[in-house]
Amino acid sequence: MPNVHGEEIRLEKLTKRYPNTEKDAVKEFNLTIPAGELVVFVGPSGCGKTTTMKMINRIIEPTSGKILIGGKDVTHTPAHELRRNIGYVIQQIGLFPHMKISDNVATVPNLLGWDKEKTKARVNELLHLVGLDPAEYGNRYPKQLSGGQQQRVGVARALAADPAVLLMDEPFGATDPITRVRLQKEFRALQRELKKTVVFVTHDFEEALLLGDRIAVLSEQSHVEQYGTPLEILSNPATDRVKSFVGDAAAVRMLALVGLAGIDVLPGTPATVTVPESSTLREAMEKFISGADSINIGTRGHLTFDALQDVIAKTRAAAK
Amino acid sequence: MDIKPPNLWQFINIQHSKILSEVFAQCELVLLVIAIVAVTGILTGVLVHRHVALVEAVTGFWSIVYTIPSLAMLVFFIGPFGLGWVPAVIALVLYGQLPIVRNTIVGLRSVEPAIMESASAMGMKRFTVLRKVQLPLAWPVIIVGMRVSCMLIFGLSAIASYVGGPGLGDYLFSGLSNLGSFNSMNQTLVGAFGITLLALIFDALFVLVKKITTAKGLRIA
Numbered sequence: 366m367p368n369v370h371g372e373e374i375r376l377e378k379l380t381k382r383y384p385n386t387e388k389d390a391v392k393e394f395n396l397t398i399p400a401g402e403l404v405v406f407v408g409p410s411g412c413g414k415t416t417t418m419k420m421i422n423r424i425i426e427p428t429s430g431k432i433l434i435g436g437k438d439v440t441h442t443p444a445h446e447l448r449r450n451i452g453y454v455i456q457q458i459g460l461f462p463h464m465k466i467s468d469n470v471a472t473v474p475n476l477l478g479w480d481k482e483k484t485k486a487r488v489n490e491l492l493h494l495v496g497l498d499p500a501e502y503g504n505r506y507p508k509q510l511s512g513g514q515q516q517r518v519g520v521a522r523a524l525a526a527d528p529a530v531l532l533m534d535e536p537f538g539a540t541d542p543i544t545r546v547r548l549q550k551e552f553r554a555l556q557r558e559l560k561k562t563v564v565f566v567t568h569d570f571e572e573a574l575l576l577g578d579r580i581a582v583l584s585e586q587s588h589v590e591q592y593g594t595p596l597e598i599l600s601n602p603a604t605d606r607v608k609s610f611v612g613d614a615a616a617v618r619m620l621a622l623v624g625l626a627g628i629d630v631l632p633g634t635p636a637t638v639t640v641p642e643s644s645t646l647r648e649a650m651e652k653f654i655s656g657a658d659s660i661n662i663g664t665r666g667h668l669t670f671d672a673l674q675d676v677i678a679k680t681r682a683a684a685k
Numbered sequence: 686m687d688i689k690p691p692n693l694w695q696f697i698n699i700q701h702s703k704i705l706s707e708v709f710a711q712c713e714l715v716l717l718v719i720a721i722v723a724v725t726g727i728l729t730g731v732l733v734h735r736h737v738a739l740v741e742a743v744t745g746f747w748s749i750v751y752t753i754p755s756l757a758m759l760v761f762f763i764g765p766f767g768l769g770w771v772p773a774v775i776a777l778v779l780y781g782q783l784p785i786v787r788n789t790i791v792g793l794r795s796v797e798p799a800i801m802e803s804a805s806a807m808g809m810k811r812f813t814v815l816r817k818v819q820l821p822l823a824w825p826v827i828i829v830g831m832r833v834s835c836m837l838i839f840g841l842s843a844i845a846s847y848v849g850g851p852g853l854g855d856y857l858f859s860g861l862s863n864l865g866s867f868n869s870m871n872q873t874l875v876g877a878f879g880i881t882l883l884a885l886i887f888d889a890l891f892v893l894v895k896k897i898t899t900a901k902g903l904r905i906a
Contacts, residue, residue: 424806449808459803463821463900472807506902522807 371401371562372435372529374421379430381416391417391587393430398579400435401560405573407610408583408590417587418532418566422451434530449473452523452531452561456538458515460507466492466518467503473526491521496551513544520552524559531563538567549575570610574599574618582607595622600684619681620647628676630666635659646680649673688867696871704856704875711842711852711883718774718838722781723831729782730789730827731815740790747783755780755841759848773842773850780841781834788830792823825899832891839884843876853879 379394391413398404406414419425421432423444432440439447460469467488468475474484492499495517507515516536523531537545537552553576556563567573573580574595582590582598584606591603599619602608611618623646638652642663649668652660659669668676697704733739758779762772796819804814820827846854857876863869896904 422806424802444805445808445810447808448806451806453803453806455799455803457797457799459797459799461800461804461818461822461902463818463902465902472809476808476813506905508902508905 368559369527369529370560373400373433374398374530374562374564375431375433375436376417376421377431377433379417379420379432380428381413381420381425382428389428389586391420391427394587394589396581396589396592398562398564400562402578403556403561403563403565403576405565405567405577405580406583407567407570407573407580408587410568412583412585413587414566414583415534417583418534418564421530421532421564422448422453424448424453449477449526450528450530452525452528454516454519454523454531454533454536456535458512458519458539460515460518460522462507464506465503466497466505466507466510467499469507469518470521470525472522473528477526479526487525488521491524492518494524494555495521497521511544513540513548516540516548520555524561529562531561533563533565535567535569536565537572538569552576570612574622582610594684596680596684600681616677616681617647619684620650620677621645623680625649625662628662628680630662630668631672632666634661634664634667636661636667639663646673646677690867691871693871693874696868697875700875704853704879707851707853707855708879708883711854711880714770714773714777714842714845714851715835715838715883715887718777718781718842719831719835721774721778722785722834722838725778726782726785726830726834727789727827729786730793731820734790734793744783744787744790747786750779751783755844756847759845763848768849770850772848773845776848777838777841777845781838784833784837785827785830788833789823789827792826792830793819795826796822821900822903825895825903828891828895828898832888832895835887835891836884839880839887843880853883 375397376394379391380389381391382389394417396404406418408414416425420427421434423432427440430440431438434450460466461472467485470488470491471484474487479487488503489499492502497514497517502510502514502518507518510518516539519536523533537548540548549572556576565573565576577595579592579594580598581592584590591598591607596619598607599611599615599622602611602615625640625644625646625648626642628646636657636659638657638659639661640648640652640663642665649660649662650673653670653673659667661667691699729743733743755776758776759772762775766772766775800818800822801814804818805811809817842850842852843854843857846852846858853876855876856872856879860869860872860874860876864873
């Protein structure tokens, strides 16, 4: 099945005011999410990030403002039509407990009236994609799966009709730390392949750094404190709120975001320690901390500690 | 010469065709009432469950109806409808509403918000959510309501004989009112045991129906 890549999402002056409240929960939110990118909304609880996300598929109807997907104004499209082209994954997963795993995944294809063969093939493809064997899991029920497995099914169900857009609300938040890291990494790899436009809500900054092509740091009423790549936010936090969110270890965290592939290296490979070219600055730094004087970067060249420091300084300057 | 009244077995033997026809009449009455109660009760529950004010009004109303003494209720309907099946069915239908209306509402409302949200976020319309997700998940609770209604209706169906309703209640009451006379004890026993036995059979049937009609994914512990 051909993979539909993401479409641009543009939110214009999106506002939500609940009845009988004094303040807007979300106030004139403006943001453009480029096609095929994963944008993380990160911020303290109660800042309106989930409300903002849920206005994109109008699970929460905006009070005012506009939603454009792929340039098309969908603010007043019938909600059920809009939603069939937007995948949705939430922390509580929300699988239908009375339906088999395969029927859960087939939910949207069935609503769209796909024929049985096509749906079945797609369900099998998706279960494979999220690492579950269709023969083993297809006929089980949600209660017979672990939390991590259930959320894989949740992701498969959201991707079933190959939507251009995916909304995810702390999807891995309820799983244990080991499962969470594995799901995050798998999802990152999946997204690199699928290139959907993803809006991902979390309060976990580490997760935002790991997954986001861009991060929107939000504060009360969904005010955008800063919108930029993880590197930009770490190296140049725009406001005090962003700074407090980033925390003290910004420089160290940054190291994990920069790959060794593009950096300048010294010629030759004289060192005794070698790291693969696919590693990050963090792994290089670790070797120095463990006592290496210089390290080979694959077969491309080598770095001394001084040279590494230069690279870091240049990276920080470039991000600003 | 002193004539000894027949013992219970002899009595049943002599009267078995009449008893059997009363058993059938009883079952007919209860099944008819259950069918009406199920359709109207579930429909009421479905229509009101999303609106708290309506839920309170409807359950409040049926609670009040439920507190009316059964004999009084039966007698109310003799005025407009005379004696026989009609007043019996109407009174029983009214009595049976509360458990099923209440359980339908509770069942529909207790479906997890995350599941409801997922269903609409997948692009299901309101009625599809109800049909594909909410009703199947609420079904075990609804059917328990039907079971409670059914037991209630059985108890009252005996009393419905007072207004000329069909069933084994005739035996019970004519036996009781002539206690001490020829065969009265046998009549009372046939009435009492017959109704109890039928009620137990229906109850068992409901347990079975619940098992069969509950989605497999919900039966897994």
